[in-house]
Amino acid sequence: DGGITQSPKYLFRKEGQNVTLSCEQNLNHDAMYWYRQDPGQGLRLIYYSQIVNDFQKGDIAEGYSVSREKKESFPLTVTSAQKNPTAFYLCASSGPGQNLYEQYFGPGTRLTVT
């Protein structure tokens, strides 16, 4: 079945540690996105990539980093510089062609940093 996978579903880390969230898609989509969701707020864009080996900062990129070495994969690293990393993280993808306008979402990863 085609889709987007995010692992793990729940992730716990100690403050000061970097942590990498996985996002893989087998939909042959060109574009991929990372969002952060906090209670009472909508989804906010962290980073996005429209093509392999290229990515752009979103609205809240500080304290995060990404890579896009393969079309299928778009991992997100939450660094120790991120002040409030505890949140729900959603990965999405879209494309190709006309389908760039519709984003498909993974199941999300709940990150808790203590």
Place this chain on the structure above:
Amino acid sequence: AQTVTQSQPEMSVQEAETVTLSCTYDTSENNYYLFWYKQPPSRQMILVIRQEAYKQQNATENRFSVNFQKAAKSFSLKISDSQLGDTAMYFCAFMKHSGTYKYIFGTGTRLKVLA
């Protein structure tokens, strides 16, 4: 910059009744897309319906329909014959027609369908 506003943080509706969720947006663009996404308790985001701004006809998907008022920059979602499975957070989203394909999301409306 574009903004999306959902002014109803929470709503409830009786099973089989009809409910309308509001969304307004602000943009200087003429061509764009609008979306409604559903996020049930599982937290999986699911696309409910999509509207292209250049189309005057309101989009419909089974029990879901929109009232798109371009001049008023309003994009409301109507759910008919509400079902218990419709209980979820509903997010309105905006995307420009060209460029970066980025979504701008509203803060969501939590809908509870009552038995």
